[in-house]
Amino acid sequence: MKAKSANELLNERYGERGSIQREQFREEAFSNYFGEIIRNRRKQLKLSQNELAERIGKQRPYISRIENGEDIRISNLTLVANALDLTIEVTAK
Numbered sequence: 001m002k003a004k005s006a007n008e009l010l011n012e013r014y015g016e017r018g019s020i021q022r023e024q025f026r027e028e029a030f031s032n033y034f035g036e037i038i039r040n041r042r043k044q045l046k047l048s049q050n051e052l053a054e055r056i057g058k059q060r061p062y063i064s065r066i067e068n069g070e071d072i073r074i075s076n077l078t079l080v081a082n083a084l085d086l087t088i089e090v091t092a093k
Helices: 006-014 020-044 049-056 060-067 074-083
Strands: none
Touching: 006 020, 020 060, 049 060, 049 074, 060 074
């Protein structure tokens, strides 16, 4: 049996690239990825969710939602990134 590529598996499970299902999956994957980066950096700096929330003027549950991959606004991502000494880079394709 021939092994399937990652793209073939994604197409089967979430539809072709550009489909609504595939775009929803992509957005969720990016949110989870950013959440992991934020959680790992916060722990690296030995900050609690409460401490990070205080630094950016938000409540602890907001930090929890970000770290769990819930949607985050760019403006809030910038606040969190600055508080954690992270940079955000946007590049053209």
